[in-house]
Amino acid sequence: MGSCASRHPPPQPSPARGEGTCSMRGDAVPFADIAPSLKSAMPSLRGRLLANQSLADLTWFRVGGPAQVLFMPEDESDLAYLLANLPAEIPVTVIGLGSNLIVRDGGVAGVVVRLGRGFGDTAIEPGARLRTGAAVPDVRVAKAGQEAGIAGLAFLRGIPGAIGGALRMNGGAYGGETKDILIEARGVDRNGNVTVLGNADMHYSYRHCGAPEDVIFTSALLQGRPGDPQAIAAEMDKITESREATQPVKSRTGGSTFKNPPGHKAWQLIDAAGCRGLVVGDAQVSGMHCNFLINRGNARAADIEGLGEEVRRRVRENSGVELEWEIKRIGVR
DSSP states (O other): OOEEOOSSOOOOBOSSOOTTBOOOSTTOOOBOOOHHHHHHHOTTOOSEEEEEEEOGGGSTTOOOOEEEEEEEOSSHHHHHHHHHHSOTTSOEEEEOSSTTEEEOTTOEEEEEEEOOGGGOOEEEETTTEEEEETTSBHHHHHHHHHHTTEESOGGGGGOOSBHHHHHHHTOEETTEEGGGTEEEEEEEOTTSOEEEEEGGGGOOBTTBOOSOTTOEEEEEEEEOEEOOHHHHHHHHHHHHHHHHHHSOTTSEEOSOOBOOOTTSOHHHHHHHTTOTTOEETTEEEOSSOTTOEEEOSSOOHHHHHHHHHHHHHHHHHHHSOOOOBOSEEESOO
């Protein structure tokens, strides 16, 4: 969900496991352990730096290789300190709750940033506004708005991710989009500079954000409207019921796989191409909602991505429509 990468080639995996590494799944080759040198160069860093940390358990698909270094900043200033002092040749990738993400089996070179408790607060502000950290789950923001009598945020209940991902992808569901409620987003760029972007600066379109790719969002100010808490709760309940009835929410999945092409529904194109239930390895197109891919238990990232590409190929041959990935795919194959 949103990444910033330098223009330099990423560090290459090392054949030898460095000290301080963690166990990894599959046959991923450990990366060179650069954590000690980073810690030495940044003595005031407060967040945790973990070398060769598995990312599989941080994604909803439960697949993928390690991060060369996983960094969990304490707060925005800690994140800015790292980015300001990180050598330009080391790429940076940011992940959120891992709901709309495939981490490839070879892992992710460079520094992977995952925001945590320091970015997890919400606050109600005058004028039916809500300020939220980027690590807050969308459903929690919807709930905070409901309890405060702020209407217009209930659609966030239907997005399985965190606010940072919604900002980066213009996340939307059930008739609402992030662009409809955003006043401003705050973030840190690759040079460690804090920036504030207004709604127009995000250059939003369908499932797309045109803000600079190197900005890691840290918080957002959202605009709702006065509403009745009971009516908002009823709206959220309907969204919950709809999701559970139509989507494989209890499976290892990554949410909607492909964007809806103009004038089409992705799931209908996939169904018409005969892909419902299609299997590659232990990955499968959901029989409940065929714009969802699921890990039946032992899939590799390559199985899931390969299944998605096979679906794209069959849809293209059947209808002439080119499906575009909505799920983000990062790392080394």
